[in-house]
Amino acid sequence: MFFLNAQTSLWIIASVGFASMAFLVLSSDIAVKKLTGLAGYFRLSTAFIGVTVVSLATSIPEIVAHFTASVGILTHTLDRNIASAVVLGSNIGSDVVQQTLIMAIVVLIAGTLRFRRYFLWKSMGPMIGSTLMCLVLGWDRVYSRWDGLILFGTFIAYLYYLYVDERKHYKAEDNGFTETGEPPAGVPKNARQAWRDAGIAVITLVVTIASAMVALQITQIVVERTGIGGSLIGVVTLGVASALPELIAAVSGIRNGDTGIPLGTLVGSNVTNPLVAIGGGALLSTYWVPSPLIKWDLPWEAITGAILWVYLWFNKGKLGKGGAIYLIGLYIAYVISRAVFFAVD
Numbered sequence: 001m002f003f004l005n006a007q008t009s010l011w012i013i014a015s016v017g018f019a020s021m022a023f024l025v026l027s028s029d030i031a032v033k034k035l036t037g038l039a040g041y042f043r044l045s046t047a048f049i050g051v052t053v054v055s056l057a058t059s060i061p062e063i064v065a066h067f068t069a070s071v072g073i074l075t076h077t078l079d080r081n082i083a084s085a086v087v088l089g090s091n092i093g094s095d096v097v098q099q100t101l102i103m104a105i106v107v108l109i110a111g112t113l114r115f116r117r118y119f120l121w122k123s124m125g126p127m128i129g130s131t132l133m134c135l136v137l138g139w140d141r142v143y144s145r146w147d148g149l150i151l152f153g154t155f156i157a158y159l160y161y162l163y164v165d166e167r168k169h170y171k172a173e174d175n176g177f178t179e180t181g182e183p184p185a186g187v188p189k190n191a192r193q194a195w196r197d198a199g200i201a202v203i204t205l206v207v208t209i210a211s212a213m214v215a216l217q218i219t220q221i222v223v224e225r226t227g228i229g230g231s232l233i234g235v236v237t238l239g240v241a242s243a244l245p246e247l248i249a250a251v252s253g254i255r256n257g258d259t260g261i262p263l264g265t266l267v268g269s270n271v272t273n274p275l276v277a278i279g280g281g282a283l284l285s286t287y288w289v290p291s292p293l294i295k296w297d298l299p300w301e302a303i304t305g306a307i308l309w310v311y312l313w314f315n316k317g318k319l320g321k322g323g324a325i326y327l328i329g330l331y332i333a334y335v336i337s338r339a340v341f342f343a344v345d
Helices: 010-041 046-058 060-074 080-110 117-137 145-169 191-226 230-255 260-285 291-314 321-341
Strands: none
Touching: 010 046, 010 191, 046 060, 046 145, 046 260, 060 080, 060 191, 060 260, 080 260, 080 291, 080 321, 117 145, 117 260, 117 291, 145 260, 291 321
16 A cells, blocks of 8 residues: 555554444445345345345345455455455455354344244355365365356356245235335435436445555565464454445344344345355466465354354254354354464464
């Protein structure tokens, strides 16, 4: 960055980095709210909104970070290995955070969450499957453009399946519409308001892109100055920051008495992150895959997802405070083990 160099204090670099992540989260949160309202305007259920529109919107930090990194790699303004490690670590770290810590926080706020068994097959199955796809495709330590095409193409096919299923079961009351057709708060009432919200969403997306570029450049400086693995920084810092929009959206849904958005967002985002962010980024520039992601992060993500699925299946879809505490313990074990055994890429 033009005002930062090798002599700049790490405190200043860290401050700028935290500020950029704050803008990243705040701008993406505004985009989430506007895109959610637009989805309601087009009559899509809250569960479908959570799995698709909101999960895409809350994954904006990851998607934009990958796009920014890929452009930086192609233009040689970012080091390929460092940029790859940071965005992949951020992506996978965000997924682990959502499956454990964020899910636990939402449960503690709500008291109890209930998952239908149909939802476990329809959404949580693909969540675990997408993680396993990333593990298999990244086994050779590279995400090629063919790998990116497979991941991104899988997401398009999954969206089509969800849309067809949605059209069969949609009910207007799922969006909070009254019997007279009055829309709930946040949903545009006419085309003019819809265009306005779309414009706001575009502006906030631009801010998100700029913030992601700053965060990536700051992270590269920190990696070069400290020698800490880029993927570890991505997992521990950017991964947590990137998961905040999902937390905000999920908590908002709980406060409005709707569990469709929280469940759909947390699960859907874990499908969107690997398939769209990693897949799209690999399509653009290809990525180098750090060893810790293959040996620890992706296996851990798959295992925690499978544990959560099995727990919910045998507990009749109920996740209470005891389960939430267990998920927090899994997250703490993950972070400590990652920092101790896989600090360097």
